[in-house]
Amino acid sequence: MTKIKFGTDGWRAIIARDYTVDNVKRVAEATAIWLKNQSATQVVIGHDCRFGGEMFAETATGIMGAYGLKVFLAKGFVSTPMVSLGVVKTGSDLGIVITASHNPPSYNGFKLKSRLGGPTIPSDVAAVEAEIPEVCSVEPMDLETMEAKGLLEYTDLENIYIEHIKDSFDMDAIRSYGNRIAYDAMYGAGMNAMRALLPDANFLHAEYNPSFMGQAPEPIHRNLTELSEFIAKHDHIALGIANDGDADRIGMYDSSGNFVDSHHILLLLLLYQRKYRNMDGKVVITFSVTEKMKKMARLFGLPVEVTPIGFKYIAEIMAREDVIVGGEESGGLAVKGHIPERDGIYIAFIILEFMAKTGKSIEELIQEVYDMVGPFAYDRDDVHVAEERKQEIIKVCKTEPYKKFGSYKVDSVETIDGFKFIIGDDRWLLIRPSGTEPVLRVYAQAPDLAETRQLLDAARAELGI
Structure with a gap:
């Protein structure tokens, strides 16, 4: 028997070694038992672009059906934030995402999302882990049978998400950038939504390829040199955007092809939310985030809380308090006005709207940050x-x-x-x-x-x- 252990953001393992249909059944059964103990009735399930995603998602769906739970199942690949938003929009009790996020292509995983649309709190994850059996005790229900019994509803989570983005931002202003935006999908689950939202952008690595060309789809500079070089060679590009495999993280580039790290993006988010949108709330950052966030928060008269490293700590605070901006150094960022979830696409649109509303370049906005807190x-x-x-x-x-x-x-x-x-x-x-x-x-x-x-x-x- 393989010992299955949940990490900071779900269970991840190498496909065919430990990440198998039988082990997915075990984890799905544990999740179903926990849900039944909570008197839950509905689950949203989706998968990203990784190998076997549809098969593993359908396996988990069948186990939910065997326990009498209704499933809203995504057709085709979706991002993690699409599942999280889907939980809220359908009034479901939990979201399950078959994804290994930014891990190498040999991995897949099993994430749990709360009814609030963010990571499930650690105590609930531990309770699910404690229920994992040595062998799954039920067989997955056939999906056609589930559908006939009203236990399965195929749901277009991507379209729900796209409409949410359109409702949240000034799309006319953002689309005025046209082909001045470069987007690197890293072969990840954000590709189709970004094509629908920004049809004139320049797209890199936006084809379905479960191998990710052998590279971990993590949006850090060493993995994005092609995007950086593309921007440097094309003078008309104003902003470069990259998302990871399940599109919950973001990387960004200025008009010269220089990487804009998460620390700078967090400062831009706080500046826009507070100064331009006139929002209030607590600033929540993980321990590895720049001290400049504390300085800007003080200038704005906002409280700050520093957490251990891991977005789950931020999400837990967002679930019970009014948080204006939360984020971690590794590209997981969240804002007030959206679900308490990392969302690489949503964050990109905030920065694009910031640029469009002010008429300033990303470099000019960063200089505005530096004028407040100093360069770093x-x-x-x-x-x-x-x-x-x-x-x-x-x-x-x-x-x-x-x-x-x-x-x-x-x-x-x-x-x-x-x-x-x-x-x-x-x-x-x-x-x-x-x-x-x-x-x-x-x-x-x-x-x-x-x-x-x-x-x-x-x-x-x-x-x-």
Whole structure:
């Protein structure tokens, strides 16, 4: 028997090794049992572009039917936010997404979405995990039988989502950009919706290809060099947008093909929501997000909460409090006025509307941010180290924290999730171990990219990695 363990955002495993039809049945049965214990009646199920997505989604659907639960099943691939929004729009109790998000193409996964349209809270995920049987005790109900019994309704989640986007933004203003937008779908589930919403944009990697051409569909610069080069070669492009495999994360580029990281996008979102849309609410960020968010929040008179790393912590706060902007360093961003969910397409449209309403370029808007909080740059190294060495470094961080990194003197240390060394003057280093692989993550912020690299190199020299 394969031991199935849910991570921070659901269960993920390698297809045909551990991610099999039989194991999907087990997880689906556990989910169905948990739902019945909650007196739930309805579930939304969808899959992204990964290999076997339709088969695995239909397997989960059949198990729900065996337990008498009604399923709203997406036809064709959909993004994670489409399922999350579908849960809200159909008044369902849970969403299931067959996706491994930004993981390599050999993976698939099983995400759970709450009735609020965001990640299921950790205690509920743990309760589902506790129900996973050694072997599934029921056979999936035939889908035609389910449909005949009123337990299955095929639902166009993508169209529901597209109409929601149209209702949420000034589409005439956004579409005036025409072919000045470049979009890299990374072979992911956002491709069809973006074609419908921005028909004149320039599209890259927007074909169905479950192999993702062998690359993990994560929207970070090293995976998006083709988009960057395309923008640099075409002077008319004003903005580059990229989404991950299930389109809940975003990467962005300015008109010169320079990467705009999540820290800068978060600051732009807060500026637009507060100054231009006149919204209130708490700012919620994970521990690895730039300190500049705290500075802008203070300037706007807004409260800030810092969470451990993981969007689930942000979603949990959004479920019970008024949050104007929430986000994490890895591209998962959320805003007031939408579901409490990471949504790469929705965030792209906020930035596009911001540009359209102000008549400013992305560079000019970033300068407006800098005028408020000062310029900065950020970078991160994921260093492969032996597990023994990784643990040695963490032990030093815990017991005798590093006092300096090269010429950089440490002023203080914060330990919400990892070890953040505050170096003053808008500089910091964060050392954090991966919980699943022999990798040490080293994050840094400094006034410019050259010094950020210098700070990372100094840290790695001090750590001996």
